[in-house]
Amino acid sequence: MGKKRKRPAKEDAELRSPLQKRAKAPPNGPGKEGKKVGEATRTPGDHPVLSRYYSRVVTLRQYILDRLQSCSRSKRKRIALFGKKPNMEASASTARIVLDSTVGREPQLNGKNVQSIAGLLDSTLVGVVHDASQGIQERRQREFATFAHQSQNRSSPANSDAASLQGEIVDFVISNLFNRNFSSYRKPQHILVHGFQRAAPSLFAPQECGALPITIPGVAMQYPNQNVTALKSAPWTDVLALLGQSGGDIMISLLLDCGIFSCLDRVKRIYYQISGVPLSELEIVDTVQSQLHTEPSRVTRYLATGGGGKESILPRSATGRDDKAVLHKPNSIIFVRRRMLYARPALNAKSAVRFGLRHIHVLNRFPYSTPRDLSHTVHVMKYIFPRQFGLHNVFTSEIDRRETVQPFKDYTLREEEIASVERQRRSRLPSLQIGAGESKESFKIPKRLRGKVVELVQKLQRSNKCCSYSELLRYYCPIEETKPPAFSVLAQEGLVDSENGTKPFALKQKSCLTDHSTPASSVSAFCRAVLQRLVPDEFYGVGDDGKSNRRVVLKNVDRFVRMSRFESLSLHEVCKGLKVTCVSWLDHPNSQTGVSDHASHKLSLPDLRKRTEILNEFIYYIFDSLLIPLIRSNFYVTESQVHRNRLFFFRHDVWRRLTEQPLANIKSSMFEEMKRERAHRILSGRSLGYGSMRLLPKAVGARPIINLRRRMVGKKTAILGPSINSMMTPVFNMLSCERAKNPELLGSSIFSIGDMYPRLKSFKERLFRQQGCRKDDQSHNRRLFFVKLDIRSCFDTIPQHKLVALIKKLVSEDAYHVTKHVEIRPPESCSSSKWQDEHPRQGKPVRKFVSKAVSAERVVSLPELVANGAANRRRNTIFVDTAMQKDHAVEDLLELLEEHVRNNLVKIGKKYYRQRNGIPQGSVLSSLLCSFFYGRLEREVLGFLDCDDTILLRLIDDFLLITLKADIAMRFLQVMMDGQPEYGISVNPSKSLVNFEATVNGIKIPRLLDSVLFPYCGNLIDTHSLELHKDRGYVGEYSAFDVSDTLTVESSRNPGRAFHRKTLAFFRLQTYAMFLDTSHNAPGAVLSGIYASFVETAIKMYRYLKALPTRARPSTGLVVKTISDLINSATTLIQSKRPKSVAPQPKPDSLPFQCAVKRQQVQYLAASAFYHVLQRKQARFVPVLDWLDHIRRASRPTTDGQAVQMRRIIKAGNAIFDELRY
Template identity: 40%
Template sequence: MAPPAVCKRTRPVVDRDRSPSRSRGSPAPLRADDDRPRKKRKVAQARKDDPTGPKQLAAATAPAAVPSAPHGPAVQHALLAQYYPRVETLRAYLLTRLPASSRIRRKKLRLVGKTPDPRPVERLLSRLLDTALIACPHDANGGGGGGGGSGGGGSSAGPNTNSAVQQPADDDDRPQLRTIFLQTRQADESYVTVSNASEGVHSPQSEIVDFVVWLLFKRAKQNATTKVFGAGNKRVGDFPKHVLCHGFQRGQAPRQGPAATAADGKPVAMPVCTVPGLYATKPNQHAQTLKEPPWPQLLALLGASGQAIMTDLLVDCSLFLPMDAGYGNYVQLTGRNVRIFPPLLPAGLTTIGKPLCDVISAKSDNTEKPSKPAAPHEKRYADIVFVRSRMYYAKPNITSADVLNRFPYQHSAPKKPVLGRDVASINKEHTVHIMMYMFPRQFGLHNVFTSVVDRTTTAQKFQDYTLREKEIVKAFGKRDRNGSGNKVPVPKRLRGLPMCLVEKLRILHSRCSYFELLQHYCPDPNKSNGQKMSASDEAVPIADDAAMADAIPMLSSERDAQESKQMVRAPPEHDDATRTNSETVPEPPETSALVDLATPLAQISAFCQAVFKNVIPNDFWGSKEAIQCHNKALFLKKVDAFLRLRRFESMSLHTLVQGLKIADIEWLAPPGLKDNKLSQTDLRKRQEIFAEFLYYLFDSFLVPLVRSNFYVTESNGHRNRLFYFRHDVWRRIAEPAMASLKISMFEEVKQSDAVRILESRDLSFGQVRLLPKQANMRPIMNLRRRVMKKGEARLTSSINMILSPVASMLNFEMKQHPERLGSSLFSVRSLYTRLKAFKQHMDAKKQRTFYFAKVDVKSAFDTIPQAAVVQLVGTLPSHPLYYIERHVEITAPEKSVRHSGPVPGGHRGRVLPPRTWQAVAKAGSDTTGFHDLVETRLAAGRKNTVFVDSAFRKAQDAEALAGLAATHILQNLVKIGKKFYRQKTGIPQGSVLSSALCNYFYADLEAKELGFLHADGDGDGDCLLLRLIDDFLLITTNEAKAARFVQVMHRGHPRYGVAVNPNKTLVNFRLTVDGHDVARLPPGAPFPYCGTHIHCSTLNLTRDREIKNNLVFDTLTVEHARSPGYHFKRKVFNYFKIQSHHMFFDTSHNSLRTALRNLHSAFTETATKMWAHARCLPSETRPSARLVITTIEELAEIAFVSLNRKSRALQRPDYKFSVSKMQLTWCVVLVGFSCVF
């Protein structure tokens, strides 16, 4: 019999984190300089694995032992949760990173700042631990403790749910790299505790921060790639995409020039850099903040493992600090820039948004080769949106040498048949050439599905594929004059029947009479009424068969045959600038509204559908008659829907392919395997080819077809509605207006002088288009367009982008010296602040009688004297030097959008947070960092916004900025047709500087011509003058001042170019000026001003809702997405949001009755738009009654929370909302919606 086992006596286990005393003896002091002795740590480590221990020990060690169950609940931040798998407080993160043996240290970390009488540094540290947020791109919640050699065990994190971020590969090398760094720096490591932590440049915390910066630069240099640019090579990606590295550069600091040494007459010291091999280009407040209290104290509290934990935190994670200004705002302190992270995908999806089981090779059989090039990131059909904006504002194609896709074919094929070559081979080359346009992905060419858009050549979301001859020549070689050259290999999947169908399409295209179809379906409105065609009209071609139908590439031999049927007559060259009489200018048609001359949408749709019926062979839609009719009818229905979309609406490829049956389309089947059973791989390949065909029909056939026949534009009074004018009709109504504009506003510049001016500066030229406005035209100058640089195939910066430093400087001066702006309003909403203060001042005086006077300046931007504005610009800068810095602002969607119920289709219906780049100007002597800038200037009035600094910082001399603005004003070149013109009067209306310059200029007018409003003895404070750009409004208790104000403004001021439009002047009292009665407001009616109504006695604010019922549909932008119910609900919430400004619901300014009336009007308008939105949806996707009721109920809840939330009280301390929830729900919502439904 074996002897019994000897049981060793074990010591009782005590919960060291929960008990204030040790198991033996007196309480131990809280040491922050070291952990327990090595022997005790080993014993504790051995006991940790004992499953029989008490629950207290298991609870104490759970965070470190189980990485997947971190300490404390995750923080549900509205914005960060969309980019990171887990967000937690700094305290919770550090508790999971401490080693399992550091129980006492974990307890100290829990109790920091929670003692009865904490010291100031402890309160500061406690606030940091509880408010700072830690977000990791990978789920790095611990594992193994922070004392390991890899620096905290960061590599043992869970799987990465965001494929754009990979786990660092050099975790195991960080201790060795730190040794190299210390040797390079030649500095001794100091030792600190909580009580005596050093805060100098050589403190442990400072060394960690410097080491992290040095490590990030080293890693970026190792991962950089070399690309060829022109004649030389360039390293790409050698700058770390990490916030902590902003403001540092490799190499030695350059000598301080004048731009960096003097500002306001005082020398500016360059920032000091303590990282070896780097120098500072601007102050980096991120790094400086990490070196200041309480960060050294926090490092000391972490003990021996603090070095590795802190390094892992700064390198692998993102840290966000809260801002006191605003509500829920944060600034990113460390980590990769959050703007480069794509939003998280749901589980089971890849970066291309397909299920993992669907990400397989697109092969149909063993012999089928994959499409070239290989597509590692294929775009989803829902993300491929047709660029409808290419249809807008197009010029007619009337050149017989080119075809619709704008490339001459006479260089790619002989005009006469070549001996030794039969017609069949030539036709085959033509067909293959067309197939490369239709199926670029199969031929390995640039395509919308797998290729990356070159942002240097286009500003659109996708590239324009109507011209790809250079790409074809580069890929397959150029044919010589005999038509011979490299033979283009046709993919196996496109041989046989697909080639025959494309050949048939080419033949039908050449036989189609596009001109006759246009005349039949879209006749000229004047000629259809029996009017005779003038001689000038006869000389203007609309487009002939060759120029209209050339969406399909065809060679010169075919084009010549068509030109023999009908020659294209180019219009004579007109010099509109020299026209001075009405005999050479076409008379505009007599009509009450120019939009009445537009072609109805039904006729446009019928014309385009007729073209498709005549050109596209029926076999493209299927071999069986039932499938063929179904697919063709559905496709033509999508064509009609595409043409009826409003200005900002579009259609995705996913919407186009929905409902089409492709399994029975014979030409999509692989050769020789048509009767085989359809496999999943073969089905995907068929979908791929058919999607290419559909995209070609819309992007390279339908869009150019509309461009070549119609001028598509919006109007001044119809918001988002589009109008289609035939090009000859548009010419008759636009040429007189353009000729008048050239005479009154522009002067012609010689071509040589224009080229010389453009080559000597960065500013390019603008373009002018005309916008229909009732019976006349309104000029619109486009200064945001990027043009191609001469001699280079890349886009240059737009004029407004080049002027952005000047705009930033003006914005800075306006905030620093608002008194120089006079009565300027930056928006209609800023009216509320001044009107409320004026009402409170008048209530103290018990004044209830107010006199209103409104005047409007005619063509303000076009009449301002240029010389006077240039002289004013020179006086605006108050500093000789400015620094222009850029940052990113990412705002979380509204709560109503984020939590409005489940979204069908997962992430596909989700609203992505908007990201905006902002440029900010600072004085050259300003040494404040980015955190101070956000706290003092940027975060005020913002909510749930993350501010991310960038490395951009550029010094701008004040004289140079003023000179750039003067050049823009005096030498503003525009291109009309093929000629250049200079704006000789006024300032550019589409410029980013126009509003600021107009405000400054008219403020000078107020000071010198309207000073009597604030200068009469004790009458100070009895006048409120408001001006939004050129709309003046005076509210006063003195009738004489109001009358004098109107008289002075009607007199005109040629020095300022001010002439008032008397037809728009309005007062609320009896007034006569120069013998004419001024328009008077009816008694009791509210006074209208810039979309708002002001009560003449109480100054209550209401919204101007005089909108015609038939214009409701024109104000909408309906999203035709995969989740119509979700987007319907989101749009309804937004319809109310845009009306929920506190100026209409503040019961401390408005009466309760007025606030309820505003609520009722807001809900009635929301209900009207809700009904119109539902009517715009197809019948199969319209919301159900249950969804409508649920939306109304949620809207009532969201409206009350939105109008009564604390964030409004933080923005406006005097804001008050006295409407109860019952009043809002029953008396407003139900009554408001019952008026519509």
């Protein structure tokens, strides 16, 4: 009897969820075998992307079984075993029985259909956020019955088969989605409503010829939705038939409450969303759960209500409703340091720089008046404590993304908001009387801000009025300190240092603009001095604890100033260590008695939270509304082309003088000034806005940077409009479509360094075939001639009218269909380390919005794009379609292109300029337009280069010719050096290079000497064997600046995890297939490149570790784990690299990739590299060095020849970095 009782349990095991079956971990380590076992035992819920957005991820079969818990065991068993190999023959009869009892019609099922249904059940994933309640399900049943009855009345004879029932269910879901969204002018966020809209009254008129039919009451179709069509057809109709009588309820819940993902590639686990709220609109599960003091998110509420309520999933700012509290904790509030970059100076009446806080700052607009007049003081308090006054703030208010692109709003001006709140208050109190002489603004002060706070704010106002910003700036940031002895191309001319235009000074000559910058230490000292004079000490507290609080804040001010470009500081980090009890002005007004024994004073939890809340507001005001405006109004802050992430601070008067002549040269050579009235007339008559220009310091001089990605404020509203580049995206998609169809129009263009590899490899194979050499020779007998040319001001010299005419000729369609989709994938660190196994819910998925254009006559769906290879096919990627689909007439696109090229407006200061020649720099179209235009040059002028023993490469304007014939090389030099006025081409001889003696037009071309490695775009090409190496000549430049200038240190959230992730990224960013292919490069060259990459990674890892605060530095165990994961990741990465196909070159099938590097070699090189770098600091890394030595000994070469080779590689690699200080 006991054994018989166990049989049902055995059958239940087939019905159990895969999540309940725990697979035993393989006993072996992270090798290949262990990885395969892990892949085999992986469950659907382990998908690294879907598991971040859904609380439960199961297969479609398991979802159905979970919903059939109340059904009979036999029914659940039939579905669980449907399509299984031992039961394949019985599956068709099972489906007939179920369908016969449901709709009364037997389907024609065969083995192929059964496999299709079973494949759908097992490959489709279902993401569940919340299950609908019983009441919601019952209401849906009643609504669906009514909808089905109305549908039958509208249609001709009623059909009762599964296909018609499935069609009614899908139509009901679409109708329900529109009905439950109260807003009449916004679409609900759901995949199934793409292509549908609310039907206007005019659409209910008799259908015109060619119009799309209206099958859903109140809903009209704009264009066919492929997902709706798929759900209404087989095998989904067969799945509904398989479910029996409860199939309708399950299918409705599946479409309304879940996300459905169809499998596109089982091996790579690539999925495509066919139903549900778009994955790109959902919040991460951890983020939703971590918001303890907030209401559920809008999408979460939308799903939880099941459409029962009228809840909108649109941003509240778009719905017109009042904002509800959304608490942002201090660790999620990041100071927006980007606001202090590229600021313009404030000028006085004499056009001299005015130092100090700008005139629009609230402390200058509302200065201290009299002790009795509190109007200005209360107004300033509303800026300091907006949360207490019920105004918009960073703690409880949502950010309207239509108003700002930054994480938080800029609160420099909030007069409109204050006036609006006051009007609302008065409208609620119509009987409120305003006495004579009283201001219309309310003076009501929150209870916790009465008493001492008012006095301290008045003291703050008086301090601002008495503070001499100019004198402090002159003392802490004198111009003399910014001038180390050097030489310069800048003229020695006077500058104005004060507001009054007195005290002229002269700049010493220096070689680089950055030599005139003010050191960050001086800027920090100036800011701290101003804050100490501006902010009363009582704001920080009394006694020793108050002094400690002030030191903590000023220390973080220094840290804020010294941070690199992309580093961030959170409010939590600043407030860490602050003592609340010593801040007497936070006491309740009834208990404020001056200095008290705060150390022994015990606070209730609500009182402590309220004090912390107010103190956090004040600290945020210091950094956001005092420190950042102070830096903006006194310094021009920018990065440089040489130092990358390091920020430089220039006094505004110094920067104005330094850039006066370069700006004048740029204006005269590139632009023509346009009158303001004409510029406004042009801008008002077109959708395109204008660009803004800034100067980026270089090693010598400055480079103009034109920003076309900036979203411009609307003409009549404060809502941000689209940027110029976003408006030009359809044109870019059109040109990309033509590029894919006719790649020969681009000539020899390459769009990345990686594109150079397959072309060089194909050229080398061709040379070997011609000369009959073996591939393993890695060289040939004949000499190769190299010519590298650089075009002067490429983008600024292209004739505009000829470029526009060329583009008009190459377009081949009358209209283009443009779509946009989202690609969501896990972060790089998740797939390249073992960290994810320990913390599976860490790391935010990466979203990428991609738009494509195809012929309007041949529209292709997103799954077809993925299948054809036109979209990215990276592992674990989720594809989500969007509702953005539009047909563009080619005439409209060409007109937009011509307006963009021929009327490119740029605003410099307060004046408008039009680019007189060339194409807009910074435009999304620039590279593609240049490639098409120079492709025509190659066809018409450089046709003599089209031969088997010659190859031409061109990255934008950098030409590289490799040929076996000296006469072709000289002819190419002669043609290009003569210039091509028709194409605006003029060669810069100083930036050109050849590997042979050449003189053209009396100009001797620079020649490569004492080396066989020819530099080209950051790479080195062997002039004998065409081997590829990474050009590490920049290592010598590291001696001129700190390696840490290239790093971005994260110390706020999970610093150990960031250290681990970035260390792996340091190596990954240096790993390209072209450096690892041993069929193209010699094995020794490949190993040398790998070792150099490991050494550079080790140096950056050490510098990153040293830049971390002491409390955030990783432990020895984490350092060892990071290096170990790096070795495993490097081995996997090196073996997985494959070349990408680049048209019109042959596909990689004809050029096989080979990498004869073994794991043991990678391990030995990595351990040797890290040992060499860390042994300089051996006192700090004794355990790590012992572990590295053990790894190095365990993986050392086994033969003398390999040992000699490794010693040579390590010695040569160390010599590259030995002169580098780190």
